[in-house]
Amino acid sequence: MDTLSRTARTTRVVITAVVCALLLGGTLWGSDDDFPFGPFRMYAGVNPPNEPAPDPRIEGVTADGTVILLDEKRTGLRRAEVEASQDAYTADPSLLREVLEAYEKRNPQAAPLVEVRYVNRMHEIHSGRPTGKWTDNVLADWRVAR
Amino acid sequence: MSWLFAPVPKARLALFRTIVYLFAAADLVIFTPWVRGHAHASAESYQPLLVARLLHLPRPTALIVWVVFWTLLVTALAAATGRYPRLLGWTVFGLYFAWMLVAMSYGKVDHDRYAYLMALAVLPTCGPARYGDRTPSERAGWAFRMVQLGVVATYFLASWAKLRYGGPEWMTGSVLARAILRRGTDLADLIAPIPGLLIAAQIGIMAFELFSPMVFVVPEKWRLRMVGFFYSFHLVTIATITISFAPHLVAMLSFLPLERAYDWLRRRFKRSTPSEPAAEPALTG
Numbered sequence: 001m002d003t004l005s006r007t008a009r010t011t012r013v014v015i016t017a018v019v020c021a022l023l024l025g026g027t028l029w030g031s032d033d034d035f036p037f038g039p040f041r042m043y044a045g046v047n048p049p050n051e052p053a054p055d056p057r058i059e060g061v062t063a064d065g066t067v068i069l070l071d072e073k074r075t076g077l078r079r080a081e082v083e084a085s086q087d088a089y090t091a092d093p094s095l096l097r098e099v100l101e102a103y104e105k106r107n108p109q110a111a112p113l114v115e116v117r118y119v120n121r122m123h124e125i126h127s128g129r130p131t132g133k134w135t136d137n138v139l140a141d142w143r144v145a146r
Numbered sequence: 147m148s149w150l151f152a153p154v155p156k157a158r159l160a161l162f163r164t165i166v167y168l169f170a171a172a173d174l175v176i177f178t179p180w181v182r183g184h185a186h187a188s189a190e191s192y193q194p195l196l197v198a199r200l201l202h203l204p205r206p207t208a209l210i211v212w213v214v215f216w217t218l219l220v221t222a223l224a225a226a227t228g229r230y231p232r233l234l235g236w237t238v239f240g241l242y243f244a245w246m247l248v249a250m251s252y253g254k255v256d257h258d259r260y261a262y263l264m265a266l267a268v269l270p271t272c273g274p275a276r277y278g279d280r281t282p283s284e285r286a287g288w289a290f291r292m293v294q295l296g297v298v299a300t301y302f303l304a305s306w307a308k309l310r311y312g313g314p315e316w317m318t319g320s321v322l323a324r325a326i327l328r329r330g331t332d333l334a335d336l337i338a339p340i341p342g343l344l345i346a347a348q349i350g351i352m353a354f355e356l357f358s359p360m361v362f363v364v365p366e367k368w369r370l371r372m373v374g375f376f377y378s379f380h381l382v383t384i385a386t387i388t389i390s391f392a393p394h395l396v397a398m399l400s401f402l403p404l405e406r407a408y409d410w411l412r413r414r415f416k417r418s419t420p421s422e423p424a425a426e427p428a429l430t431g
Binding site for chain 1: 147150151153156180182183186188191195196197246247250252253254255256257258259260263264273281282283284285286288292295299300303304306307308310311312313315316318319320321322323324325326327328338339341344345348
C-alpha cells in the first residue's frame with residue numbers, strides 16, 4: 001500500500017478546497033476570461049422559443065462570379081472567433097482582409113477573390129422547432145483592394 | 147475524508163497516464179488542429195485571458211506557437227511511456243496549459259477540458275507505476291478523485307451556468323434548435339421537427355446535469371452504468387450537433403477499472419499466441 005503522510009494529506013485537502021472554491025466562484029461570478037475556472041456556459045444562453053437563430057458565414061467571390069464558402073477548413077479561422085468579430089466587420093468591412101489572407105495562405109493555388117462578404121442567415125424558429133424558413137442578410141461586403 | 151484518498155491500483159494509474167498523455171499528442175494533431183492557425187493570427191485579434199495577463203505572457207508569435215507545439219508533442223509522447231513521471235508530467239502540464247492559452251485567447255473559450263487539465267495537473271503527483279502492479283495507492287487515489295470531481299463539476303456546474311445565464315426558461319427555449327440549425331448533422335435535421343422532442347431533451351439535459359453528483363453515492367454497478375450513460379450522452383451530441391468533448395471523455399476514464407480491461411486484453415492475447423504456430427500449416431497447405 002502506497003500511503004500518504006499526514007502533511008501530504010493536509011496539503012492535498014487544502015489544494016482540493018482552493019480548487020473547489022475557485023471553480024464555484026467562477027461559476028457564480030466569473031466569466032470566460034477566468035479560464036480554466038470560468039463558468040461552464042456552453043449552450044447556456046437565453047434563446048426564447050420563437051427567436052430566430054443566426055447562422056453566419058463568410059463567402060468569397062472570384063472574378064468569374066463563383067461563390068466560395070470561407071469556412072474553418074479553408075481559412076483555419078474558427079467559426080466562433082469569426083462571429084466574435086461580427087460587429088467589427090460590419091463597422092469596417094475592410095477588416096475582412098484577415099479572412100482573405102488566411103484563405104490565400106492556405107490555398108495559394110486558388111483563383112483570386114474579388115469580393116469577400118459576411119452573410120448572416122436567420123433561421124425561423126417556432127415553439128423551439130426550426131420551421132425550415134430563412135432569410136440572408138449581407139452585414140459586410142468588401143471589394144478586394146489589391 | 148478517506149473518500150478523497152480512496153486507494154486506486156497503480157496499474158490503473160499507469161494505464162490512465164498513458165492514455166492521457168497519448169491524447170495530448172493526438173489533440174495537437176487530430177482533435178484541435180485549428181490552434182496552430184493562431185500562429186498567423188493578427189495582433190489585433192489577440193485577447194489574452196486573465197491568467198496570461200497575470201503571468202505577463204507574451205503574445206504567441208509564430209515562433210512561440212511552433213516551439214510549444216513540437217516540444218509538447220515530443221514530451222507528451224515521452225510521458226506516455228511512464229518514465230520520469232514527475233519531470234515529464236509537469237513539463238507536459240505547463241506546455242499544454244500554455245497551448246490552451248494560445249487556443250482560447252482569440253475570442254472563443256471552450257468548456258470541454260476542465261477535467262482533462264485537472265488530470266494533467268495531478269498525474270505528476272502520483273509517482274511511478276507499472277501496468278501490472280496492483281498495489282493500492284493513496285496518491286493515485288486522490289489524483290483520480292480530483293479528475294472525477296472535475297468531470298462531475300463540468301456537468302453539475304454547467305446546469306448552474308444555464309440557470310445563471312438562461313434561467314429556468316432555458317429548458318423551454320430554443321437552444322437545441324439553434325444548435326442544430328448552426329451545426330446539425332443529417333440525423334439532427336431528421337429529428338429536429340418532431341414536436342416537443344427538443345424541449346424534452348433540454349429538460350432531460352438539465353435533470354441529468356443536476357443529478358450527476360449521484361455518481362459518487364450509488365453502488366459500483368450503478369456507478370459504471372451512470373458513466374456509461376454519460377458516454378452515451380456525448381455519443382448523441384456527436385451524432386447530432388458534432389460536438390465531441392473529446393478531452394472530457396478521456397478524463398472520464400478515471401471512473402473505470404481500466405486494469406480489468408487491460409487484464410482481459412492480456413488474457414485474450416496470451417490465449418491466441420500459442421495457437422498461431424498450429425494455424426500456420428493449415429494456412430500454407
